Amino acid sequence: MKIYGTEIYFQKRIDPITGIKAVFVRISFLLLGLGVAGLIFLFNGINPIQAYYDMIQVNLLLIPNTIARFIPLLAIGIGLAVPFKTRVDNIGAEGQYIIGMLTAAGTAFLFPDLPAIILIPLMFINSFILGAIWAIPVVLFRAKGGFQGADVVVSFLLVFPALYLMEWLVSDPWRDPETGFTYSSLLPVNARIPKIPGTPIYISIFLVLAIALLIYYYLFRTVNGIPKTKLGYEINVLGKNPLAGRVAGMSFFKVILITMTFSGGMAAIAGVGEVAGNSLRLGVKSQGYGFTGIAVAYLGGLNPLGIIVSALFFAALKVGGLALTGIPSTVLQLFSGIVIFFVLLSEFFFRFTIKSRKLS
Amino acid sequence: MVNTILMFNSIVAAATFFLLPTLGEIYAERSGILNLGIEGMIIASAAFSYAIAYSTQNVWLGVLFGMLLGAVLSAIHAIVSITFTRTQVVSGIGLTILGTGLSGILGRGVVGKAIDTLENVNIPILSEIPYIGEIFFEHPIIVYISYLLVPICWFILYKTRIGILIRSVGENPEAAYNQGINVNLIRYLCVIFGGMMSGLGGAYLSLGYLNFWSEGITQGRGWIVIALVVVALWNPLGAFLGSYVFGAFDVMQYYFQLLLPTPVLKMAPHLSTILFLAIWGIILSGKKVKSIVGAPTALAVPFEKS
Numbered sequence: 001m002k003i004y005g006t007e008i009y010f011q012k013r014i015d016p017i018t019g020i021k022a023v024f025v026r027i028s029f030l031l032l033g034l035g036v037a038g039l040i041f042l043f044n045g046i047n048p049i050q051a052y053y054d055m056i057q058v059n060l061l062l063i064p065n066t067i068a069r070f071i072p073l074l075a076i077g078i079g080l081a082v083p084f085k086t087r088v089d090n091i092g093a094e095g096q097y098i099i100g101m102l103t104a105a106g107t108a109f110l111f112p113d114l115p116a117i118i119l120i121p122l123m124f125i126n127s128f129i130l131g132a133i134w135a136i137p138v139v140l141f142r143a144k145g146g147f148q149g150a151d152v153v154v155s156f157l158l159v160f161p162a163l164y165l166m167e168w169l170v171s172d173p174w175r176d177p178e179t180g181f182t183y184s185s186l187l188p189v190n191a192r193i194p195k196i197p198g199t200p201i202y203i204s205i206f207l208v209l210a211i212a213l214l215i216y217y218y219l220f221r222t223v224n225g226i227p228k229t230k231l232g233y234e235i236n237v238l239g240k241n242p243l244a245g246r247v248a249g250m251s252f253f254k255v256i257l258i259t260m261t262f263s264g265g266m267a268a269i270a271g272v273g274e275v276a277g278n279s280l281r282l283g284v285k286s287q288g289y290g291f292t293g294i295a296v297a298y299l300g301g302l303n304p305l306g307i308i309v310s311a312l313f314f315a316a317l318k319v320g321g322l323a324l325t326g327i328p329s330t331v332l333q334l335f336s337g338i339v340i341f342f343v344l345l346s347e348f349f350f351r352f353t354i355k356s357r358k359l360s
Numbered sequence: 361m362v363n364t365i366l367m368f369n370s371i372v373a374a375a376t377f378f379l380l381p382t383l384g385e386i387y388a389e390r391s392g393i394l395n396l397g398i399e400g401m402i403i404a405s406a407a408f409s410y411a412i413a414y415s416t417q418n419v420w421l422g423v424l425f426g427m428l429l430g431a432v433l434s435a436i437h438a439i440v441s442i443t444f445t446r447t448q449v450v451s452g453i454g455l456t457i458l459g460t461g462l463s464g465i466l467g468r469g470v471v472g473k474a475i476d477t478l479e480n481v482n483i484p485i486l487s488e489i490p491y492i493g494e495i496f497f498e499h500p501i502i503v504y505i506s507y508l509l510v511p512i513c514w515f516i517l518y519k520t521r522i523g524i525l526i527r528s529v530g531e532n533p534e535a536a537y538n539q540g541i542n543v544n545l546i547r548y549l550c551v552i553f554g555g556m557m558s559g560l561g562g563a564y565l566s567l568g569y570l571n572f573w574s575e576g577i578t579q580g581r582g583w584i585v586i587a588l589v590v591v592a593l594w595n596p597l598g599a600f601l602g603s604y605v606f607g608a609f610d611v612m613q614y615y616f617q618l619l620l621p622t623p624v625l626k627m628a629p630h631l632s633t634i635l636f637l638a639i640w641g642i643i644l645s646g647k648k649v650k651s652i653v654g655a656p657t658a659l660a661v662p663f664e665k666s
Contacts, residue, residue, distance in 0.1 A: 044465050089449050141637065147590050147644055147655065149394050150637060152449060156583045160630040168623035291457055298450070328575060330464025337400070337458025341436065344446040344454065 005359050010352045017350040026301065026346050033342035037335055046327065055320025062319055064199035068278065070315035071201075072097070072270035075208045076293030077300060077307040078215055079266025083259040084302050086239045088142050090260060092155030093267040094290025095162040096131040100271025102166055103127040105184060105282050108191035109174065116190040123191065124207075124272055131268020132261040134158060139260045143253045163286065170282050184282040193277040202277030208269070209308075216304035235259065267293070288333065292318070295336035298343045367615055368495040373569050375607025376503045377561055381585045382592060382599040383506075383513050384557025388434075389589055390517065391550035392530035394660040396452025397437050398558050399582025400459020405429045405562030407467030410573040414470045419478055423502070423563040430559020431552050433459060438551040442544050445662040456582070467573045478502065478568040500568040502560065513596040526550060530656035533663040543663055558582075580630065581610070587633045590640055594655060606633070 017025055038048030059066055076093050083090045104123040111119060137158060142151035174184040193202040219232040227233045234255050238245040246252060267290060274289075275282060296314050300307030314336070321331050381398050388395045405426035413422025437455050441448040478500035487497040497504075517523040528536045529546045537543050566573045584606055592598030609632050613625035644655065 040462070040465065044468075089453065091453055137634070141641060144641060144645060147641070147659075149396060149449060149452075149586065149660065150590075150641060152396055152453065153583055153586050154634055154637060156580065157587075157630045157634055160580050161627045164623045164626045167626075168621070291460075294453060294457065328464035328468050330461045330575060332461070333457050334461025334465065337454050337456075337461050340450065340454030340457065341440060344440055344451055345444060348444045348446060 006356050007359050008354060008356045011355050012352055013350075022301075022350055025349060026299075026343065029342040029346035029349075030299070030339065033335075033338045036342075037338050040334065046324070051324055051327075054323045055317070058320050058323035059316045064201055066312070066315045066319045067205070068200040068202070069318045070311050071205045071208055071273050071277075072287075072289045073293060073296050073314050073318075074212060074308060074311040075266050075270035075273070076289055077296035077311050078208075078212050078304055079263040079270075080293050080297040081300065081302040081304065081307055082215065082219065082235070083256065083263045084297055085235050086256050086259050087242070088138065088256050088260060089149075089152045090135065090138055090155045090263050091152055091294055092135070092138065092158045092290070093263070093293050094286065094288065095155075095159035096134050096264040096267035097271040097274075097290045098159070098162040098166055098286050099134045099264075100127040100131045100268025101275040101282060101286070102162070102169065102271075103130045103268065104191075104272040104275050105174070105187060108187045108276070109185075112188035112190065114190060116192075119190050120193060120276070123276060124204075124269060127268040127272045128265035131264040131266075131271070133264070134162065134268075135260045135264025136257075139253070139257050142256055142260075159290070166282060166286070167284055170284055174282065176281070182284050187276055187280050191276055192280060193273065195277070200278065202273060204269075204273045204277060208273070211266070212304045212308060220303055231255070231258070288329075292332055292336050295339045295343075299339050365491060365494050367611065369498065370614075371604065371607045371611045372496060372503065373499060373607075374610040375603040376499070376506045377565050377569055377581070378585060378588055378606050378610075379506050379510070379599060379603035380502075380561035380564060381554075381558040381582070382588045382603055383509055383596055384554035384561075385585060385589045386513070386592065386594055386596060386599060387517070387526065387550045388554035389659055390530045390594055390656055391526050391547045392533060392656055392658040392661065392663070393438070393441060393547050393551050394448045394452065395434065395437055395455070395551060395554055396449060396586060397433065397455025397459060398554075398585045399578060399580065400456035400462075401430045401433045401555055401558035402459075402562040402565065402582045402585075403463040403576075403578045404433060404459040404466060405559040406566040406577055407463040407470075407562075407573055409559075409563035410475070410566040411466055411470050413477070413567055414473060414475050417476075419476065419567055422567055423478075423560065426563030426567075427556045427559035430555040430557070430562065432555070434551050434555020434558070435548075437555075438548050441662065442547050442551070445664050448660045448662070464575055467575070470573050472572070472574065474572070477566075477571045478564075500564070502564045502568050510596050510600045517596060527656070530658055533658050533661075537663075547663075558585075561585075584629060584633050587637050590644075591636050 038052070041048040041051055076097060080090060080093055103126045107123045107126050108119065138151050138155045141154045170184050171182045176183055176185045193204055195202050218229050219227065219235060221228050227236050234245065234250045238250060238252055238255055242252060270289060292314055296307060296310050299310035299313070317335050318332055324331065381402060385395060385398060408429045409422040409426030412425040413419045433455060437451050440446050440451045480498050481501055483497040487493040517526065525541060525546055529541065529543050533543045566577065570577065588599065588602045588606060592602045606629065609629045613628055616625060
């Protein structure tokens with residue numbers, strides 16, 4: 001690009017930025033992104049400094065609430081990072097999450113008399129299975145779809161049948177007979193996930209954190225830059241160079257089937273926690289965690305340890321967003337979109353620098 | 361009979377909404393850039409054009425600003441995916457989420473507020489043809505523009521030098537670059553044209569078709585557009601056919617409420633899209649078919665000048 005006799009061009013770095021330095025680059029790009037969001041606020045007549053100040057204050061007051069919001073975001077983020085690594089772009093986590101909520105509620109309504117120690121694990125297992133099944137069409141389209149982006153389109157389109165199914169369930173068969181409003185009855189007492197006393201944090205946080213660490217340990221942990229396990233290695237190779245992986249005899253279909261099953265299941269688990277730990281009943285609308293989860297996964301660098309941090313960040317945004325009066329609920333998606341773009345740009349600068357030279 | 365004509369009339373109205381962004385996306389994909397941000401661009405410009413029309417009391421100013429916003433948003437995708445050579449899929453997803461977020465802020469002042477929207481203009485002689493006239497020629501002007509755009513887009517893509525340049529850039533960017541063609545410039549123009557068409561589609565949605573603004577107004581129809589480009593086999597004439605088929609699916613949910621339960625009908629557009637994609641996916645997975653159809657080979661492959 002030439003501007004006033006000076007040429008600006010990109011130069012490949014000899015050593016790409018990695019490790020702790022990459023974290024700093026990413027954080028500075030994140031701050032730039034927050035600045036851009038602030039500008040958008042400013043153009044729409046909202047004082048960004050006041051808004052950010054309010055958001056921080058609310059979070060300091062409501063730390064337990066932030067941690068409660070962190071649970072579904074972490075589960076979805078971890079679930080998405082694994083298929084993203086193999087370049088399967090599952091953006092339908094929202095649908096899998098809703099299916100998880102429906103299955104959990106359905107299981108609870110079917111067996112309200114089972115003791116909690118059996119009922120709650122059963123809800124998790126059922127939801128994981130149905131969430132995984134909901135994700136399988138994406139695998140088929142990714143492997144056999146015949147054109148670019150089929151997986152993305154199909155995974156998104158599958159959100160709507162799930163949403164309309166929930167709409168119908170709460171407006172007819174599961175409608176609360178006591179109030180008659182379009183939400184379901186409260187979940188039976190045995191189906192409610194216990195909370196840490198005095199806080200809204202339900203104890204599936206330990207399950208989700210354990211899964212995050214296990215996934216890190218088994219799939220992402222590297223020795224000299226090479227993943228330690230066979231599956232982790234295959235995910236890495238197929239994501240970076242699918243052709244090389246296939247030539248080496250790896251089954252692309254098998255690997256993405258495993259990753260997507262896990263992804264759908266994790267989103268569903270997030271749904272179980274939300275309905276049995278937080279809201280205790282189904283409503284007409286869902287919270288949109290599935291879409292925020294995409295930004296959580298990318299901001300975390302598709303690494304479970306990074307995702308723990310980025311899920312906390314987005315949970316804080318979510319809780320802080322409640323503090324902004326007169327701002328619609330889509331503000332979280334505004335942040336998510338901006339963050340995705342700035343993460344993409346930061347990845348560019350891991351590998352390139354901008355240089356300029358005078359043209360004579 | 362009256363009811364049937366009304367139904368076909370509303371199929372045309374719904375189909376126009378699918379047709380406009382599909383034409384734009386065909387150009388973007390023909391030049392090799394997959395823009396998955398259609399949904400975001402449509403919903404943001406639907407909100408923006410409604411808000412502008414509300415505050416200026418001028419519908420056409422609203423349409424214009426809707427198109428401008430579409431162009432600006434698509435330019436973000438172009439910068440990230442062309443200049444910075446980042447993954448087009450992720451950038452498009454980002455654009456969709458960003459657009460959805462923007463729509464909430466841009467439209468927050470006009471939720472549920474009524475304004476004068478685009479009026480139906482009856483074309484003098486044509487609208488008097490029995491049946492046909494009532495179905496095709498009693499619509500807002502944007503619908504007529506869409507009729508004209510189909511042959512124009514087809515002609516430019518297949519019969520002019522510009523069209524050859526666009527298709528060669530999407531087919532083999534290296535070869536085009538070595539011929540001295542400015543690959544990135546052509547891709548930028550095509551993506552921004554796509555953004556303007558999505559903006560026009562969004563403006564039409566809120567100002568000409570549904571005549572209101574509320575959050576989540578698109579109901580994911582932007583993703584159907586991306587499927588439509590495939591169903592249309594990257595051809596403007598195919599886009600015309602496909603849009604009318606999907607327009608029919610979209611309208612059916614209001615006309616068959618007595619026959620089938622509502623949730624099933626609401627799912628119809630999305631499920632039928634998935635079904636179409638499955639059939640097309642099987643057809644297109646053959647390499648021979650792909651070359652006959654002319655699906656852009658370099659689609660979604662970042663082009664780095666070596």
